[in-house]
Amino acid sequence: xxxxxxxxxxxxxxxxxxxxxxxxxxxxxxxxxxxxxxxxxxxxxxxxxxxxxxxxxxxxxxxxxxxxxxxxxxxxxxxxxxxxxxxxxxxxxxxxxxxxxxxxxxxxxxxxxxxxxxxxxxxxxxxxxxxxxxxxxxxxxxxxxxxxxxxxxxxxxxxxxxxxxxxxxxxxxxxxxxxxxxxxxxxxxxxxxxxxxxxxxxxxxxxxxxxxxxxxxxxxxxxxxxxxxxxxxxxxxxxxxxxxxxxxxxxxxxxxxxxxxxxxxxxxxxxxxxxxxxxxxxxxxxxxxxxxxxxxxxxxxxxxxxxxxxxxxxxxxxxxxxxxxxxxxxxxxxxxxxxxxxxxxxxxxxxxxxxxxxxxxxxxxxxxxxxxxxxxxxxxxxxxxxxxxxxxxxxxxxxxxxxxxxxxxxxxxxxxxxxxxxxxxxxxx
Amino acid sequence: xxxxxxxxxxxxxxxxxxxxxxxxxxxxxxxxxxxxxxxxxxxxxxxxxxxxxxxxxxxxxxxxxxxxxxxxxxxxxxxxxxxxxxxxxxxxxxxxxxxxxxxxxxxxxxxxxxxxxxxxxxxxxxxxxxxxxxxxxxxxxxxxxxxxxxxxxxxxxxxxxxxxxxxxxxxx
Amino acid sequence: xxxxxxxxxxxxxxxxxxxxxxxxxxxxxxxxxxxxxxxxxxxxxxxxxxxxxxxxxxxxxxxxxxxxxxxxxxxxxxxxxxxxxxxxxxxxxxxxxxxxxxxxxxxxxxxxxxxxxxxxxxxxxxxxxxxxxxxxxxxxxxxxxxxxxxxxxxxxxxxxxxxxx
Numbered sequence: 017x018x019x020x021x022x023x024x025x026x027x028x029x030x031x032x033x034x035x036x037x038x039x040x041x042x043x044x045x046x047x048x049x050x051x052x053x054x055x056x057x058x059x060x061x062x063x064x065x066x067x068x069x070x071x072x073x074x075x076x077x078x079x080x081x082x083x084x085x086x087x088x089x090x091x092x093x094x095x096x097x098x099x100x101x102x103x104x105x106x107x108x109x110x111x112x113x114x115x116x117x118x119x120x121x122x123x124x125x126x127x128x129x130x131x132x133x134x135x136x137x138x139x140x141x142x143x144x145x146x147x148x149x150x151x152x153x154x155x156x157x158x159x160x161x162x163x164x165x166x167x168x169x170x171x172x173x174x175x176x177x178x179x180x181x182x183x184x185x186x187x188x189x190x191x192x193x194x195x196x197x198x199x200x201x202x203x204x205x206x207x208x209x210x211x212x213x214x215x216x217x218x219x220x221x222x223x224x225x226x227x228x229x230x231x232x233x234x235x236x237x238x239x240x241x242x243x244x245x246x247x248x249x250x251x252x253x254x255x256x257x258x259x260x261x262x263x264x265x266x267x268x269x270x271x272x273x274x275x276x277x278x279x280x281x282x283x284x285x286x287x288x289x290x291x292x293x294x295x296x297x298x299x300x301x302x303x304x305x306x307x308x309x310x311x312x313x314x315x316x317x318x319x320x321x322x323x324x325x326x327x328x329x330x331x332x333x334x335x336x337x338x339x340x341x342x343x344x345x346x347x348x349x350x351x352x353x354x355x356x357x358x359x360x361x362x363x364x365x366x367x368x369x370x371x372x373x374x375x376x377x378x379x380x381x382x383x384x385x386x387x388x389x390x391x392x393x394x395x396x397x398x399x400x401x402x403x404x405x406x407x408x409x410x411x412x413x414x415x416x417x418x419x420x421x422x423x424x425x426x427x428x429x430x431x432x433x434x435x436x437x438x439x440x441x442x443x444x445x
Numbered sequence: 446x447x448x449x450x451x452x453x454x455x456x457x458x459x460x461x462x463x464x465x466x467x468x469x470x471x472x473x474x475x476x477x478x479x480x481x482x483x484x485x486x487x488x489x490x491x492x493x494x495x496x497x498x499x500x501x502x503x504x505x506x507x508x509x510x511x512x513x514x515x516x517x518x519x520x521x522x523x524x525x526x527x528x529x530x531x532x533x534x535x536x537x538x539x540x541x542x543x544x545x546x547x548x549x550x551x552x553x554x555x556x557x558x559x560x561x562x563x564x565x566x567x568x569x570x571x572x573x574x575x576x577x578x579x580x581x582x583x584x585x586x587x588x589x590x591x592x593x594x595x596x597x598x599x600x601x602x603x604x605x606x607x608x609x610x611x612x613x614x615x616x617x
Numbered sequence: 618x619x620x621x622x623x624x625x626x627x628x629x630x631x632x633x634x635x636x637x638x639x640x641x642x643x644x645x646x647x648x649x650x651x652x653x654x655x656x657x658x659x660x661x662x663x664x665x666x667x668x669x670x671x672x673x674x675x676x677x678x679x680x681x682x683x684x685x686x687x688x689x690x691x692x693x694x695x696x697x698x699x700x701x702x703x704x705x706x707x708x709x710x711x712x713x714x715x716x717x718x719x720x721x722x723x724x725x726x727x728x729x730x731x732x733x734x735x736x737x738x739x740x741x742x743x744x745x746x747x748x749x750x751x752x753x754x755x756x757x758x759x760x761x762x763x764x765x766x767x768x769x770x771x772x773x774x775x776x777x778x779x780x781x782x
Contacts, residue, residue, distance in 0.1 A: 051540065052547055054492045054522040058499075059540060079746040080540040081496055084574035086731075087756050099569065106497035122638055150500065153507075169507030176504075187497055187593055249692065252668060252720025263692070270695045378638055379688050379699065381669070390669055392686065407670035407688070415723050441496050444537070444746055539748045572762050573755050574747070 058440030093370030105442030113192035131320035132196035155434035184342035196323035241432035255387025260293035408442035487516030491527035495534025510596035535563035671724035731756035
């Protein structure tokens with residue numbers, strides 16, 4: 017450093033005066049990220065300890081969305097539990113419902129009719145695509161690919177239109193019920209899904225053209241947030257995060273439910289174990305889900321019942337989608353109000369008292385877009401659940417966040433949290 | 446806009462003072478209209494999406510139901526730069542102080558839309574963990590019911606708020 | 618291996634095994650928990666090396682009142698086992714399994730948060746989902762559901778018809 021006129025007051029060439037001792041201290045800085053933050057995928061709070069730009073430690077603090085769902089299910093009937101449980105992981109409501117209903121059906125010892133199982137698989141796989149689209153949209157937005165946000169939500173609107181036509185709601189449907197599903201597909205539903213299947217592969221190719229070999233996307237994701245297979249298994253991580261580390265673990269393949277063993281699909285794995293590998297896994301999973309949806313459509317060509325026949329279990333009403341959502345169909349209302357007193361009494365008892373489930377406990381896992389979603393359900397023989405525990409994949413996957421963030425840069429925290437794809441509703445329940 | 450003269454208003458004023466007051470009233474009314482129009486024209490929301498309603502709020506901001514028709518697609522992350530807080534989702538007991546802090550950090554004038562039944566009244570979660578209505582913490586201008594409300598419902602709530610803002614007058 | 622096969626294998630060392638609805642469940646004493654989990658992982662026929670979930674259930678008429686539930690599964694052999702440990706309400710301690718399965722960290726914090734079960738040896742046992750200064754263990758059957766009558770930090774939320782604007 018050159019100084020005009022030479023050093024003053026005995027200062028040396030660096031400009032530090034010999035008389036004033038200046039200490040250069042190095043401290044780590046503790047930064048709070050969240051809970052209100054645009055990029056944390058919900059109300060997640062991260063306490064980051066930084067040394068410059070390097071993250072030394074990271075502590076996730078959760079609980080900002082704790083809703084008491086598990087306690088609330090103990091005070092409602094078994095059927096009402098579906099509406100509570102569906103709002104836990106709100107980006108994959110069908111999975112919550114399917115897991116819960118499978119657990120209750122296992123306790124009851126019944127099985128949903130085949131057409132209901134196909135419908136469950138169909139809606140679950142479309143929900144998987146919708147959830148991955150939200151992940152892609154928000155991750156793209158956070159890392160700077162703003163147009164990805166618009167593309168992702170554009171396709172998601174198509175899926176939500178199909179959901180709305182079939183179940184009456186865009187989200188949190190309460191469509192899967194104990195013993196089957198609520199209603200069959202509406203008229204024209206299969207054509208709409210077929211059109212969606214025609215359109216979607218081209219769109220996924222469009223996303224890949226935008227991102228997969230994009231130098232910015234590669235630099236922000238490649239090598240970022242590594243989580244080896246051993247660490248992932250020790251930390252209980254499942255889902256695309258585990259499959260991106262090379263472990264082919266998928267509940268649909270290992271412990272099939274709803275007839276998944278009869279569908280042809282691949283369990284997608286990659287070897288990178290970083291954010292980029294997780295991105296590739298999710299993109300390919302969307303394609304595999306489209307494959308499964310196509311197979312479901314073929315199986316839906318033969319008609320059949322969508323709810324089990326047992327009058328002590330089945331939802332008594334026939335419902336249809338009206339102008340303001342799902343409601344009892346006119347024919348059914350006529351039947352119970354004017355034709356049959358027994359049907360009215362039965363309807364009343366089923367709606368107020370609900371199903372009586374024999375005592376016992378079960379654990380049923382399903383493969384949600386984020387990993388293994390497990391339901392541990394305990395019954396004491398009554399018409400209310402005794403304990404419903406949701407083993408949510410985001411809750412467990414988020415535990416791995418410190419491992420992946422430590423040692424990286426602050427800017428990579430966003431990429432890592434995005435690649436975990438946490439849904440704080442599931443984390444906090 | 447027709448101006449009504451109130452009977453018996455003059456109390457110890459001369460005709461010239463009355464004229465001056467009339468003109469000032471006209472000026473203030475015009476300013477009111479201008480300010481009201483400007484405030485509602487581009488009201489920037491703060492990102493306060495909590496749960497399922499947040500996804501519908503994002504869908505409202507995305508391409509199909511476009512909020513940028515009203516200049517609102519910029520969701521400011523910092524509450525200091527925002528003037529609308531859309532509380533989208535269930536507010537847990539742990540989040541309540543954070544909600545109040547964010548609200549306090551917003552500069553005046555500010556408005557609050559309570560989106561969804563969980564924010565309006567606790568929703569289906571009448572239990573220990575959820576605040577039974579966000580109006581116990583912050584003053585709410587518009588309640589939008591629904592679980593979650595469709596984007597069209599949220600847009601209707603936003604437009605009603607715009608009408609309210611446009612006509613409320615700037616000197617509260 | 619099927620559930621019955623798993624049950625037979627476990628019954629040799631821990632006789633209190635039940636198979637119901639195609640699921641095997643073994644009940645242990647608290648002091649047997651860590652050795653049992655280690656042996657289940659090491660046993661070449663069981664290889665239960667993945668812990669899915671740790672939780673508890675409250676049975677307030679029974680003794681022991683609290684039952685810890687551990688869901689184990691095997692990555693390679695694809696079978697499951699449930700391990701249950703009964704705890705009495707005046708001695709609500711259980712050894713933490715985070716040494717064997719690091720994934721149990723947050724699960725145990727959640728169980729502590731909801732039931733008040735203390736995990737000996739846990740690296741950082743504090744509340745996770747509820748605010749840090751919350752009083753009470755909400756998921757116990759003796760605690761109320763709450764709602765409009767919840768008091769927290771001196772604030773009280775009245776029912777909707779008793780609120781003044």
